[in-house]
Amino acid sequence: MKKSSIALGVAALMAGAAQAGIVQGSASTIAVNPNGIGHKLVIPYFTTQGNNATLINIVNTDRTNGKAVKVRFRGAANSDDLYDFQVLLSPGDVWTAALTQGADGRTQLTTSDNSCTRPASVNGSFLTGRLDPNSTRSLEEQTREGYVEIINMADINSTSALFTAIKHGSNGKPGNCNAAAVTALDDDNLGQASATASYTALGLSFPSTGLTADWIIINQATTAAWSGSATAFEARGGTPAAATTANIVYFPQSGSGVSTTTAGLYSSDPLFINGDVQAAYYDFPDLSTPYINSVTAAGVYRNTLASTIARSSVINEFVTSDAIAAQTDLVFSQPLRRYYAAVTYGATAGVVRVNSVGAVVSTGEVYTSNNTALINRVLCVRRPTDSQLLAFAAFDREEQTLTPSGAVISPGTPTQFNICGEVAVTSINAGDNTQPSALSATLARNNIELPFADGWIRFNTTLDPVDQVGTAPNVVTGLPIIGNAHLRAANGAVNYGFTWPHKYNN
Numbered sequence: 001m002k003k004s005s006i007a008l009g010v011a012a013l014m015a016g017a018a019q020a021g022i023v024q025g026s027a028s029t030i031a032v033n034p035n036g037i038g039h040k041l042v043i044p045y046f047t048t049q050g051n052n053a054t055l056i057n058i059v060n061t062d063r064t065n066g067k068a069v070k071v072r073f074r075g076a077a078n079s080d081d082l083y084d085f086q087v088l089l090s091p092g093d094v095w096t097a098a099l100t101q102g103a104d105g106r107t108q109l110t111t112s113d114n115s116c117t118r119p120a121s122v123n124g125s126f127l128t129g130r131l132d133p134n135s136t137r138s139l140e141e142q143t144r145e146g147y148v149e150i151i152n153m154a155d156i157n158s159t160s161a162l163f164t165a166i167k168h169g170s171n172g173k174p175g176n177c178n179a180a181a182v183t184a185l186d187d188d189n190l191g192q193a194s195a196t197a198s199y200t201a202l203g204l205s206f207p208s209t210g211l212t213a214d215w216i217i218i219n220q221a222t223t224a225a226w227s228g229s230a231t232a233f234e235a236r237g238g239t240p241a242a243a244t245t246a247n248i249v250y251f252p253q254s255g256s257g258v259s260t261t262t263a264g265l266y267s268s269d270p271l272f273i274n275g276d277v278q279a280a281y282y283d284f285p286d287l288s289t290p291y292i293n294s295v296t297a298a299g300v301y302r303n304t305l306a307s308t309i310a311r312s313s314v315i316n317e318f319v320t321s322d323a324i325a326a327q328t329d330l331v332f333s334q335p336l337r338r339y340y341a342a343v344t345y346g347a348t349a350g351v352v353r354v355n356s357v358g359a360v361v362s363t364g365e366v367y368t369s370n371n372t373a374l375i376n377r378v379l380c381v382r383r384p385t386d387s388q389l390l391a392f393a394a395f396d397r398e399e400q401t402l403t404p405s406g407a408v409i410s411p412g413t414p415t416q417f418n419i420c421g422e423v424a425v426t427s428i429n430a431g432d433n434t435q436p437s438a439l440s441a442t443l444a445r446n447n448i449e450l451p452f453a454d455g456w457i458r459f460n461t462t463l464d465p466v467d468q469v470g471t472a473p474n475v476v477t478g479l480p481i482i483g484n485a486h487l488r489a490a491n492g493a494v495n496y497g498f499t500w501p502h503k504y505n506n
Contacts, residue, residue, distance in 0.1 A: 024293040025206040025245035027235035038232030043148035044333035048101040050440040051221035060089040062210030066156030076145035079338035079422040086118040105140030116177035152207040160203025206245035224497035249285035268298040270353035288339040310478040316485040320429040327438040331483035380420035396452035438488040
């Protein structure tokens with residue numbers, strides 16, 4: 001979207017600070033864009049388990065403005081931060097990277113992309129400082145599955161020195177990634193800036209839409225591959241609602257610590273708010289950082305975003321026929337769960353923090369003591385005794401139906417079926433959760449045994465009334481879930497991979 005200098009000046013005069021570090025744009029709502037383009041994106045799953053590698057492309061389809069983009073990788077078990085940095089995309093730019101398992105057993109990120117980043121090099125192994133040291137899974141293994149947050153923190157003005165520095169020239173390379181205009185973004189004062197002028201002086205302006213991302217998971221031994229696009233959230237305003245500018249949420253990529261009070265302005269992460277984890281400027285923004293002008297509290301904005309992917313049911317197909325060596329894994333990714341509930345890591349047992357705008361509560365949230373449990377130090381969504389949450393029905397291809405009471409869940413029983421982990425992988429007919437499966441997942445996996453080799457399955461993901469939050473139109477009535485079915489099949493020595501996005505609300 002092209003902005004004139006007059007329009008930018010008017011916006012600067014009209015915009016007020018929601019709080020320190022956030023300057024309000026013109027957007028009043030946020031929604032999932034089914035066309036895959038938006039202000040912020042979520043890649044539901046990455047893996048480097050076994051022989052798997054994950055390839056990621058982030059595209060700036062805006063042909064006028066640059067984008068200052070936050071990229072954060074979170075772990076599959078309890079959504080702990082594994083690796084995060086900034087990418088400064090020029091108009092029409094594409095940033096690419098590969099995730100593989102390194103010699104040290106950790107996920108490593110490798111990119112030869114020319115786009116400017118903060119820090120200057122982002123190649124390296126994922127970090128383990130915030131992972132569970134007392135888990136039965138090694139720290140290295142805990143880095144090998146998760147999901148990705150991608151957030152446009154601010155646009156980069158086409159008339160600024162910053163734009164000149166990050167803009168690719170005829171040689172396909174940026175002007176100067178080490179220019180003073182780029183390194184000025186590392187100033188800790190930006191973490192508390194509340195005036196539009198503080199950002200515009202550095203070449204930053206209100207973030208507009210235009211980001212899209214795609215992912216590929218490829219098994220390097222069998223050459224089976226799965227692919228898809230990121231879920232795109234777009235900030236909108238007006239009637240009818242159309243894409244517009246969101247809040248400026250730029251924070252320096254700095255390790256300087258912030259207080260629990262300050263952290264609560266920018267995030268609803270319970271571990272930051274309760275002081276279990278020391279937050280730093282590089283922790284912001286996250287998916288709960290207020291991004292639209294109608295909501296100034298992180299805990300409320302979290303509900304607003306969750307309502308856009310609240311699901312009353314999740315449906316997908318499965319194929320497990322032995323004739324083609326078929327395997328099916330269902331990925332249930334819950335990218336907003338961390339902003340409601342999180343786990344501390346004590347030596348003997350973890351503690352679940354459930355957050356309501358800074359308070360520890362047990363009801364009135366999406367994830368509560370009513371529908372969660374800590375199992376093997378991993379936070380799980382469970383089926384309450386008097387609820388149909390996570391009840392399922394399976395169907396074969398010939399109109400035969402199986403109710404949950406006829407299925408065998410391993411481990412556990414039908415009434416104890418859990419979705420464990422922030423990114424849970426449920427195998428169909430694998431035997432148990434240690435047997436080979438399509439994705440070779442280990443961190444947050446379970447298995448459902450069915451008498452049908454092929455068919456489809458429906459999970460009820462409607463919340464109990466006591467757990468529903470928000471007010472119309474942003475009431476959260478179902479679990480915020482995204483994901484896919486990942487199928488593997490073989491024809492002799494040739495392997496195939498198929499990706500079927502989940503279907504919802506039926």
